[in-house]
Amino acid sequence: MHELSIAQSLLAIVLDEARRHQVNKVTKVAVKIGALAGVVPSSLTFSFDLIKEGTKAAEAELVIEQAPAVGECHTCEGEIDMSRLVEQCPHCGSKDIEFTGGQELYVDHIEAE
């Protein structure tokens, strides 16, 4: 299960931070996940809740913020909605476009006591 390994790396980052800042209890973990990252939020929450038991993050709530799939046109610099397959810029028709968001997957911030 893909989400389980992601949850494990997220938890490792969280516990590492907790150790570095000498906190006793992590209360919230906010992660940012792009729409194209291929992660099912409910599966990730489920996996995280399973593995956090017995750690400093046992009571932490996983908050997932989804980032939209967006791109940019190099010709007119317009922003493009990439949530569907796009081959050219809807503003000027250029094919010189690239993804600028949607694939991110990282811990945005952590709250602790």
Ligand SMILES: [Zn+2]
């Ligand atoms: Zn354009």
